[in-house]
Amino acid sequence: MLRAAMAAAVALIPLATTAVPAQAAETLPLGAAVNSLPLAEENRAGYQRTSFRHWNQGANPTDGCHTRSEVLIMEAVDAPTVGPGCTLTGGRWISYYDAQTVTSASALDIDHMVPLAEAWDSGASRWTAQRREAYANDLGSPQSLVAVTARSNRSKSDQDPSQWLPPNRDALCRYASEWTTTKLRWRLAADAQERDRLLDIAADCPGTLITYEVAP
Template structure:
């Protein structure tokens, strides 16, 4: 899978700060216009998409991470979902651990939650932007096992899975936007969140909607994006 083309930047090693202004996220394909890999031609805004989400109290209890099987090798090419995402998001051609080219060793990624540039794959975690437990609480508890697996390995929508630094992912854990926000890129994060919830027909609670409404006020909420294809 060829790497995504991005603007050239100096070579870096390990982690370096890329942005210092809170809320000014790193460049990410689709942040200013539309998500990738969508078949639908209809255009909307983050604010309008938020209005289409059902507001409902969260379902409590019964969640186990093992109920969402991941990472799997969807197309039997020896590269699991994590490896596929790392290749897709790298700004340069990735290197692999072995000649079989199954697990990614190095590349160049920008962690959108904190603006750090990472060149070693083992310093990254691939985050479910809408965490597995959050999906469970907002509709996933009623899904069959196969649908939960599809959600946990959603390569059909580029905003669902995000390579980020381990620290930022561990700071976030399974919190929603009413409980946690990234240090920067908050507008993009809110747009990604509502798009994922719309795609998977997941609900939001009242506190979550209040937080998202604030994030999607003003110019952020008016940025155009393609209506996400509904997941099956």
């Protein structure tokens, strides 16, 4: 089953630099969730991609599958064959950013819904290295990591929704929901332009709800 059908998970609490105990999931309309994002100016000073270790050994360190492979297995429309060393053969995926069907795992990137640089700008610069690694390999929420075409992922780069949106216009409600979910899950801030664009999208997504709980 596509992870698109799964519920999001993050919790509404203030920004902090350390992990907190798990809290009950909460559901809000998309617009209300966007308005719950802490508002702050972004600061990229000191950012290095290597500050976020990925991909790590994933959910099961003994199966040979790192995080990238686990996302590909979970998001496949038609499951690939998993061989020795977690080699993937066959399979079929839908890249929802651009509505493309992909039949080769090597043609897909695993996108961090909120890019690593954007996360750094929005609060992750204050995290420990261990928490940044947890963020970069988050298999606890189906919205955090998404398999998409390399072209669409590289077009997005490290841009937020005020700068880039999926070319598939039918994906906007989902994209705004998953972006907001990920920021709330990890207690990341939004800047004014980002929040305003998300609110614009939310206005065109009546009835869209997101459910979220904070990352451990």
